[in-house]
Amino acid sequence: MIDIKSQVEMALKAAVTQKAESEAKTIDAGASKYLEISGGPAEIVGIAIDGVVGYDWTLEVYVPAEAGVTAPAPTDRRDIIAYTSSGVKGGLIVPFAMPHNCFLKFTNDGSSPQTINKVTIVYRAVKTLTLSWEE
Numbered sequence: 188m189i190d191i192k193s194q195v196e197m198a199l200k201a202a203v204t205q206k207a208e209s210e211a212k213t214i215d216a217g218a219s220k221y222l223e224i225s226g227g228p229a230e231i232v233g234i235a236i237d238g239v240v241g242y243d244w245t246l247e248v249y250v251p252a253e254a255g256v257t258a259p260a261p262t263d264r265r266d267i268i269a270y271t272s273s274g275v276k277g278g279l280i281v282p283f284a285m286p287h288n289c290f291l292k293f294t295n296d297g298s299s300p301q302t303i304n305k306v307t308i309v310y311r312a313v314k315t316l317t318l319s320w321e322e
Contacts, residue, residue: 202311204232209306209318211238214295221259221321222306225288229312234291236278238303239270243296246270248280250289259290272297285310 207224214220224231239246248266249259256263270277295301310316 201313202230203313204309204311205315207308207310207316207318209303209320211302211304212293212320213300213302214293215300216295216298219292219294222291222293222303223288223319223321224285224291224308224316225319226314226316227285227287227289227312229285229310229314229316231280231283231285231289232309232311233282234280234309235307236280236303237305237307238301239278240274240276241272242270242301243272244270244301245294245296247292247294248283248289249292250283250285251287254287256288259292263290269296 209222212220212222236246246268247264249263250265251259251263265283266280268277268280291306293303306318308316308318
């Protein structure tokens with residue numbers, strides 16, 4: 188009989204560090220779009236975002252606890268980050284666990300359309316994660 192500690196150790200040995208990148212996404216002023224990260228479970232080691240520094244954005248991170256979530260609920264929100272046009276740093280999110288999938292909600296707080304050039308996810312998992320923008 189294998190105990191839980193042994194199962195976790197085997198799963199961690201099977202996991203490999205990988206990277207996934209999104210396509211660019213232009214978001215209208217005042218609008219929001221979700222970037223879904225699916226294919227978990229995974230340990231998100233880091234997320235780097237190209238396109239928020241020097242612009243007005245709000246980023247909300249949603250991590251559902253249940254499988255099969257296609258649209259996050261308010262109770263799934265785990266973090267909220269504000270970026271401002273006067274800001275000179277940002278766009279890096281700290282590590283977290285993702286049991287199933289997660290969503291990054293980008294809201295353009297500026298007065299004109301702005302582009303998220305690329306979101307890079309570095310993660311540890313057995314499977315490959317998929318990144319897809321909301322239409």
